[in-house]
Amino acid sequence: MAAAMGAWSARHRKTAVFGWLLFVVLAAVLGGMHGSTKVARDESVPGEVSRAARILDEAGLKSPAGETVLVQSPELSADAPAFRAAVAQVIAAVEGTGKAASVRSPYDSKAISADGHGVLVQLTLKGDGDDAVANVPAVMDAVAGVQKQHPELTVVELGEASSGKWIQDQFADDFSRAEWTAVPLALGILLVAFGALVAAVLPVVLALTAFVAAGGLVALGSGLLHTSDDASSVMLLVGLAVGVDYCLFYLRREREERAAGRDLAGALAVAAATSGRAVLVSGVTVVVAMAGMFLTGIADFRAMAFGTIVVVVTAVLGSLTVLPALLSMLGDRVAKGRVPLLGKPRRPDAATTGGRFWNAVLTPVLRRPLAATLLAGAFLLGLAAPLLTMHTANLTFQQQLPRGNALVTASQKIEAAFPGSPAPATVVIKATDITSPAMTAAIADLKARALASGRMHGPVDVTVHREQNVATVDIPLDGSGNDATSNAALRALREDLVPATVLKVPGTEAPVTGQTAGSHDFNAKMTGALPAVFGFVVAFAFLLMLTSFRSLAVAATAVVLNLLSVGAAYGVLTLVFQHGVGASLLGTAGVGAVESWVPLFLFVILFGLSMDYHVFVVSRIKEGRDRGLSTRAAIAHGIRSTAGVVTSAAVIMVAVFAVFGTLSMQAMKQMGVGLAVAVLIDATVIRAVLLPAVMTLLGERNWYLPRWLHRLPDLSHGEPFPPVATAPHAPAPRRHRVEV
Known part of the structure; x- marks a missing residue:
């Protein structure tokens, strides 16, 4: 074809x-x-979080973008007249923008910190989604203006719209930077190659x-x-x-x-x-x-x-x-x-001799294939070892953004004064009659039990939508949002408190959503999907190699070597981003977890991209074998003749992927570094050492295909090459020796 x-x-x-x-x-x-139709919120999350989004959508309730403003003083208490005046000034400034749908005074909502030196002004923005993100800059400017007038106080804002605005802008900037950096890099490398x-x-x-x-x-x-x-x-x-x-x-x-x-x-x-x-x-x-x-x-x-x-x-x-x-x-x-x-x-003859460097690498590998296999295999297994400690999670806002970012600082201050407040769990209650005495009592009981549990904190915010028979209960959880403490609090809320209160009212549905719930449900979904995805990819890659090269050994070798390169990439990813080893070199720090979707994404991408080199190199080896070379000579010819192009291709891939490792978002960093490391390992240790060593050890068994598999479709080589006919302007071939 x-x-x-x-x-x-x-x-x-x-x-x-x-x-x-x-x-x-x-x-x-x-x-x-x-135009593009983007993934809806209820599609992007599984489990109870998806059910909660569906209930709100069916009720026509668009979750308003909530923002909180922390007003804090190291000396003044929240009841001090000067403190109250500053809070009133924040409320007036926010309302004066005309962009806020509602503003709640902390003295009405009782959103006062345990030490009495901080309060939360809670507000919602007009519009939802993109409209709220467009409205939030005016509110942020108003809050910043109050902070300038009161340097003795801490006045900072954080919420869905402000964080969404930063991520949206940063995503656009990062994408543009990646585009304008990766293309010149690829062009420069190709200039060197050609x-x-x-x-x-x-x-x-x-x-x-x-x-x-x-x-x-x-x-x-x-x-x-x-x-x-x-x-x-x-x-x-x-x-x-x-x-x-x-x-x-x-x-x-x-x-x-x-x-x-x-x-x-x-x-x-x-x-x-x-x-x-x-x-x-x-x-x-x-x-x-x-x-x-x-x-x-x-x-x-x-x-x-x-x-x-x-x-x-x-x-x-x-x-x-x-x-x-x-x-x-x-x-x-x-x-x-x-x-x-x-x-x-x-x-x-450069294409067939491979150059001095690759000759220096390949000669000892072919001379002592068993030692090369053991050393390269041990090295890759050593790199993969940290994989055993990998912890995946949906990274929190604080983990995703660079340290020192103003929003991260605001989040840390709010979290210290009001544990769990920046990302509370939300119980979405759909009932036959949301205002019935039984449901009103159940919601009050849920609120009381949550505060008495020791795993959750106030303020607990209850919003009732009478016409839709839906209510939402926002309950701040202990912990950072995706750690063991937060997950334990979520489990207690879902398995104990909600069933013991609101679900006792007949005809009630009450899924729990929020950041912690989303991370938990996403991780559970990913864990369940991993075996199916891994099995599907490995099985089809094996079958494709089997039909392409008509060899059991070649197909099995391709799968095993690719798994080794993926495992090594996982190990490096865990070591750098979870444990923080060498993270400072990338302008980041160990965040204690790997983004939930990154391992699965890396697996499918790397398994596909690794085949680029494998197919290209093994095709050249088989081409030499089909032309009458011995297996050892064909291996030497195939590796040497592809060394230059594989090196150039790998350098381009590593450079492009490494650009993504320099971006601001932690998930993009992890993706870029994981891909760059895996391709680098694949093009060097795997293709230049392990592949030729293993194929040399196997010898003629590389081409073994059981008779019962001869019925497979034949996608192997066999195209007759046209004879060499030197054109008048083409350089005549130079005779040369190839040591094998």
């Missing part, structure tokens, strides 16, 4: 190029006109056009599969990495064949039949791996999976169609624009 697509594109160059451009423009324009401007620009341009087209397609499909902001970041991350890598594989093989003496048509045919096939198999593997995320049943994961699948399929399509057409048009002009110092022509 890959060979046929490449041949058609080379013959119909204009059709392929202009067809691609038309496709990109149409997808982008139609997607922009259609030494020529045209050859370096081609992969970046194709990757970016694939990303643009995929963005339009995702927007068009978002009516059926809703998308999210996280999905857009992941699309850029993966789309740029795989798009550049696929083009790099293809272009390098075409240049290598030209240097070996083939004419342009022959070089393109070989590149299509070899690298094109590797790109196709790699793309299918990534798609299959990402499809495993649909098994989680979580809308955000479905959005990420959908976006990534679309961008990978688009990148594969571009690499197999428009790239051969462009190379056919350009011919040897693809090497134009040589950069001084970088533009030194490669030796004709």
